[in-house]
Amino acid sequence: MISITILGSGNVAQNLFEAFIKIEAIHLVQVVGRNTDAFHYVQGKAGIATYDTELKPADIYVLAISDDAIKEVSDKLSVNGLVVHTSGAVPLSHLGKHQRIGVFYPLQTFTAGQIISFDEIPVCIEANTEEDLQRLEQLGKLISSRVQRLDSQKRKALHVSAVFVNNFANFMYTLGEQICSENDIDFSLLTPLITETANKIKLMPPSQAQTGPARRGDQKTLHAHLALLKNKDQRKIYTLLSNSLKAMYTAQNPNEKNQ
């Protein structure tokens, strides 16, 4: 049996709560938040506390709170046991006040009010002793089929990659939405294309799946597209991404005919 207390009441905290509560081998001791009104989802299945109260003993304290708050909350926390945060970007050292520290980073995007299955979500773990690493591995495997040890440096690099494939890919969808709206076109026409593009990476590396006018070096279409874009940021982004894309594939295949 592993006993756990979750600090935080946002999307990650709530999703972890729902994942942990299903597992018999996990005892959820308390959930802790500034505003206990947020804990409507707890429904008596765990204790509820605020940061000002003394917390009950637990094996692992999970700080599922915003990056900026981790150091401050950790510094004020007086507990024994393993203290971990759930952030992709914050180094292990921000928990430095405590002796036994670690990271339990579920690599996924969480949406307010949406509970998702942890089964397929990679959980990246880090700790400062092999024993605690094994403990986090054990906890991770209870909710996910994929647990990966990653040190702070690699986790940071993974987090930057996640910004590209999640935040920036979503921004590309937003720009597509914007162009559709400017031209009175229903954006939902693009839904199947977006789904298929994302699904393709399960079949082949994205570098091999690349298509489009820039990939083909099709200058005529590139110029026609730029002429159609009236928004300055759209034009800047179209130009930079097309040039960078072209350069990547020209560098890889200098003798390839660009069509």
Next chain:
Amino acid sequence: MISITILGSGNVAQNLFEAFIKIEAIHLVQVVGRNTDAFHYVQGKAGIATYDTELKPADIYVLAISDDAIKEVSDKLSVNGLVVHTSGAVPLSHLGKHQRIGVFYPLQTFTAGQIISFDEIPVCIEANTEEDLQRLEQLGKLISSRVQRLDSQKRKALHVSAVFVNNFANFMYTLGEQICSENDIDFSLLTPLITETANKIKLMPPSQAQTGPARRGDQKTLHAHLALLKNKDQRKIYTLLSNSLKAMYTAQNPNEKNQ
């Protein structure tokens, strides 16, 4: 019964062939290509011809060939009947040699050797008479649940949007793959995140789903990420997209606290 001849032997041509061949109300007259060796998939289910031979009569001739080749092939084609192309970017006028012309543009990304279901794929149609529009609508509805009339100008804008949500989103995946590879991280850790990001647009507009350090105006993380990126193009793209993203949300919510 609609009789159809497909010109071309690439991914779009093959996918249309497989979709049409299943429909009883469609008679596939011929498939036409430069190199008839490519028509291994036809298996006697339609006639095979080259561009040099005289084609048999058909109701609709579908030019499923590369954008650059459309005008040239159309100009050499001597047929009666409706001549359509399948491109998002080429204007209707490139088929100008013929009297009855149109567009039959399936909005999807096709992969060599992969046959996908047309059911959910929007087919965008255009023609120069109402009668031919109705004929293309009829054909589209035989293979897809979504047929959309779009003139050349709107189709072009839709095609630019498709470049953003497909080509550029995939390029974001490629940059993520590159950063993972540079840091010896398994890119497949990001697969569930990519899938979930794409699926989110079915629940809410991407402009509402936006997350990440740039969205939050989290300068500390932005600087830490830039320090980690060693590749010049990665840095340029990270900076431009972050700034443009920040500006978009600051402009929308000038009083919002950027956290």
